[in-house]
Amino acid sequence: MTGLAPSAQVVAAEECARAAFAEHAGDRGPLMPIFHTIQERLGYVPPEVEPVLADLLNISIAEVHGVRTFYHDFRHSPAAHTVLVCRAEACQSLGGQALMAYAEEALGVDKGEVTPDGEIRLEQVFCLGNCALGPSVMVDGRVHGRVSPARFDALVGEVRST
């Protein structure tokens, strides 16, 4: 996969990593903020940033890789939009489990996958802090409460068209 990636993409990833490092050079223990900055700009954290950051931070590539892959949020592939469906207990008590099943069917992907057109990433999440107004869904960083299947379709439709 990496070997087949166009070199321009690799160069962009490496440049992004250097820029993010420079912006967070003054932070203590800056790896998490660096990853967040990279993901904000590229939509995911590509593996190509690992040797660059290991070198700049003077830690092993294994350590950088370990952090990149430990956290659910640091995505391994790009997607235009991210849809999180809450599966925690409070939302389950209001049909969160069925909503996730509906989301998988409607988007034609399993949780953790991206639609074939690269538009929508569907992920499960354990709690969005909207537990009195569930079931909850987050679309590109915005929480929506009391989400029915019809509302889910509408929310996905809104981001797909933009």
Place this chain on the structure above:
Amino acid sequence: MTVYVSRDSASVSVGADEVAATLERAGVQVLRTGSRGMLWLEPLVEVDTPEGRVGYGPVNPEDVGGLISSGLLDGSAPGLGLVEELPWMRTQNRLTFARVGVIDPLSPDAHLQYGGNVGLQKALAMEPAAVVAEVSDSGLRGRGGAGFPTGIKWKTVLGAEGPLKFVCCNADEGDSSTFADRMLMEGDPFTLIEGMTIAAHAVGASEGYVYIRSEYPDAVATMRAAIEIARAQGWLGDNILGSDLSYDMHVRVGAGAYICGEETSMLESLEGKRGMVRAKPPIPALEGLFGKPTVVNNVLSLGAVPQILAKGAKAYADLGVGRSRGTTIFQLGGNIARGGVYETAFGITLGELVNDLGGGTASGRPIRAVQVGGPLGAYVPVEQFDLPMDYEAFAEAGAMVGHGGIAVFDDTVDMSWMARFAFEFCAAESCGKCTPCRIGAVRGVETMDRIRAGEDREKNLLLLDDLCELMTDGSLCAMGGLTPLPVQSARRHFEEDFTGKDLAR
């Protein structure tokens, strides 16, 4: 004439932004506040009247025109009446949440006008040891779930030698049915800043971090904005409010790892590492962030501190029962008719919260179980609704208060599924450091699947007991150690869901 609409993300999740925009288009001046915490009324619109604010809710954007023509702007339109007189509001004792839902969260003037920084000023006039004593005397215990006395923690850090100490606020509020940390950060961020600054003065720290989960982007944005404003006001930085105290703080964002709510994992994550639990000792108070003495407190613990200093330890300690002193913020969620946050003294019963205040289920069906204290908390049946909300009473009943979250389930819930889910959650979120948690959670899912399928049920139920005992006794932290709590409480109280004929339907 000012009209108030909440900007809290829960309110926004059901259309508060659209309501505010519609009001503004109609020429109304809208002030965005935090949420009062009556989430079933959101979007709630409030209007000033000579008697106080009157409320309307839930309001849909399409209702706005009609409301205005029937007298919304002078409060004469029929609605909920005076907000402060609603039973949910009137019966509370809002100390930490006093300003939430009332003021513009990012207005430093409003913070001062409504009693902000009084606690900080008092603290800065006191010796650090006296501040620690005040917090100890208040009886404040860690609101994150463990209930450890805050004063003892602070005293340990104060007594630790070193030129660099930290105050870390744990805002990785990952438990389902908890959202009070988020609402405080979004609704009154200066209170948390004030609490952390008091902590810094009390223990001799110069730097602070708020570790906020990534699922709370609005809280992250509000805290960051508030810190900038606080710096400009001289509430952070050198010589705070003219004192000798120099202290500054930063927001750090998690990345979707529940385990980072465990304090040592959080410290690892703050250091830029995987969120792996540390073995204790050493305790973080002595060797915490980057090996330096560190106070690690929950948002609500630090949020209680300004009021304790402002009103005195005794006033706080006079509230509550037994060794659970002061107020705490209960959060009603899940399948509940009236969900939200409710601040009151310890000792209120579970039934009073869920039935009297919460109004039972949203579905209208009978309640079957509530889970108290998040995904690692016990399932409690209706028969135990007379339990007082107090750390010790819950521990005695084989349950825990935790961070004060209550998730309600109606009679359609399948408790063997919820037990399986407890293991599934643990398997997904385990940091992987210790074997009982890492492997045990996966084996737990498999065992529950066999039980639900009716495969060798007797043997597998024995195996389940054995596994739960091992995870409880052998895990490094509460993640693996408490996952058996929801599992075994579900089993104990709802045995029929584990032994019935047709489980895997």
